[in-house]
Amino acid sequence: GAGVSQSPSNKVTEKGKDVELRCDPISGHTALYWYRQSLGQGLEFLIYFQGNSAPDKSGLPSDRFSAERTGGSVSTLTIQRTQQEDSAVYLCASSSARTSGGALTGELFFGEGSRLTVL
């Protein structure tokens, strides 16, 4: 597709269940990001992948959260044993990952997000 695609768009689950959220980035984009946005809040960085490098997992809030990116394309964010505080919108973004001076110089393209509600 032309843009970043996320599924499901909405997910309601019971506390303690595991959930998987999927992100399909823009074709050719080597960098993929996951952010979390709680109601009325800013974006909280979770993790990013860049090419074949080890992912930057510094933003993952606990070991219940994990993510993988298979084949350098589609990514799955997994939350195990969900808690009510995990309720949020999970946003995925991709980038062509141009850098200069050791920092990202390109823009991020975001998906529409996956809204997770934990009851």
Place this chain on the structure above:
Amino acid sequence: SQQGEEDPQALSIQEGENATMNCSYKTSINNLQWYRQNSGRGLVHLILIRSNEREKHSGRLRVTLDTSKKSSSLLITASRAADTASYFCATAEKNSGYALNFGKGTSLLVTP
């Protein structure tokens, strides 16, 4: 981690007026970006300003950057009801690899 802090948190103006939002950050940056988010949607990139630039324009948008004060402003001129959205600044810190850190955003309401 969140580095950018937008100010004000919320802004309400009438159509035709200008809207100014500010962003402050803490460390050395390579560039600063502004994004817009309509309610319930993903973020859309608006403009990027590099650390060696002081001002940039795109249509009705004007962005300034003052690296000595570690601050940026986004000005939307002649606002329209369709500009109603949340606006976020994001910083790419030097030597931070591919990280992009977002602030908490300014919620803009433009009334007809």
